[in-house]
Amino acid sequence: MLxxxxxxxxxxxxxxxxxxxDFEADAQRSDLHAEWxxxxxxxxxxxxxxxxxxxxxxxxxREVTAAREALGSPDDVAAFTRAALQECGAQVVxxxxxxxxxxxxxPVGMRDALGRPRVPVAFHRDLPAPRAAAxxxxxxxxxxxxxxxxxxxxxxxxxxxxxxxxxxxxxxxCSVIHTAAVTAPTTALLTRFRFHLTLPGRDGPRVQIxxxxxxxxxxxxxxxxxxxxxxxxxxxLAARAAVNTPPDVARNMASAVLSRxxxxxxxxxxxxxxLADELREAHVRVRRAARGRHAGALGIAGLSVSPQLPxxxxxxxVYLPAAGAP
Numbered sequence: 426m427l428x429x430x431x432x433x434x435x436x437x438x439x440x441x442x443x444x445x446x447d448f449e450a451d452a453q454r455s456d457l458h459a460e461w462x463x464x465x466x467x468x469x470x471x472x473x474x475x476x477x478x479x480x481x482x483x484x485x486x487r488e489v490t491a492a493r494e495a496l497g498s499p500d501d502v503a504a505f506t507r508a509a510l511q512e513c514g515a516q517v518v519x520x521x522x523x524x525x526x527x528x529x530x531x532p533v534g535m536r537d538a539l540g541r542p543r544v545p546v547a548f549h550r551d552l553p554a555p556r557a558a559a560x561x562x563x564x565x566x567x568x569x570x571x572x573x574x575x576x577x578x579x580x581x582x583x584x585x586x587x588x589x590x591x592x593x594x595x596x597x598x599c600s601v602i603h604t605a606a607v608t609a610p611t612t613a614l615l616t617r618f619r620f621h622l623t624l625p626g627r628d629g630p631r632v633q634i635x636x637x638x639x640x641x642x643x644x645x646x647x648x649x650x651x652x653x654x655x656x657x658x659x660x661x662l663a664a665r666a667a668v669n670t671p672p673d674v675a676r677n678m679a680s681a682v683l684s685r686x687x688x689x690x691x692x693x694x695x696x697x698x699x700l701a702d703e704l705r706e707a708h709v710r711v712r713r714a715a716r717g718r719h720a721g722a723l724g725i726a727g728l729s730v731s732p733q734l735p736x737x738x739x740x741x742x743v744y745l746p747a748a749g750a751p
Contacts, residue, residue, distance in 0.1 A: 606664030615740035
């Protein structure tokens with residue numbers, strides 16, 4: 426009897442402790458659920474405020490694709506760098522990682538731009554690359570140096586072409602090419618468009634300048650041009666010369682086109698206006714995608730893009746059918 430009473434007391438004590446523990450667990454569970462729901466509600470408010478869920482994949486892909494097309498692919502950068510170094514007199518050797526350029530034949534200006542290397546410069550297609558190597562992308566300092574030298578040499582008005590070695594000026598602002606890639610006389614224009622951007626902001630509007638280089642091409646004469654589509658222009662830029670063009674023929678053909686470039690001004694200005702509209706629409710799309718359509722309406726108030734005229738014509742290149750070569 427006494428043993429049963431003691432056992433009952435002990436069991437009741439255990440039940441009391443268990444009930445107490447269960448009550449504390451229930452209270453902690455309730456606090457946890459309340460905190461979880463509060464955090465979820467705050468996250469929902471945050472997502473609504475910044476409208477991140479309004480960003481659509483197709484909008485992002487569209488802008489990224491447009492940027493990549495404007496900047497060129499990694500293959501374009503590699504092909505340009507290799508061709509520029511070869512035209513300047515470097516010996517280029519293909520390697521598993523890309524290529525190496527031996528600097529001995531380069532003009533002084535190019536060697537200075539590359540940091541006066543005493544050993545072959547390695548150009549890698551991608552990272553990782555050794556510390557002393559260059560990487561074939563637009564942001565690499567040595568790739569940028571090659572591009573800068575080619576551009577500066579082409580635009581240099583002081584040194585005439587006859588006073589330079591062929592490798593000292595690898596690019597020209599004007600040329601005449603006989604090629605099998607065209608069946609009618611075709612003219613390509615390397616143009617530069619500039620735009621004034623007025624961008625709204627919390628501290629008021631700010632003005633920026635944007636530039637875009639674009640190659641346009643047409644068949645026929647400057648007075649009656651038939652403009653090519655972008656894909657046709659890209660194909661034209663890959664054309665190779667089939668025969669040499671005598672200097673006097675090249676001068677006459679180039680002079681005939683250059684003397685009538687002013688007749689192209691209305692078309693170039695129309696293209697500038699179209700590009701300005703496209704640039705403004707790109708800014709609108711990005712702002713609305715980032716902030717939501719309702720917030721975007723406020724974010725684009727005062728946003729404007731206007732072209733700076735006249736359009737700069739940096740280069741003129743005349744392509745003639747190879748069958749017409751002398």
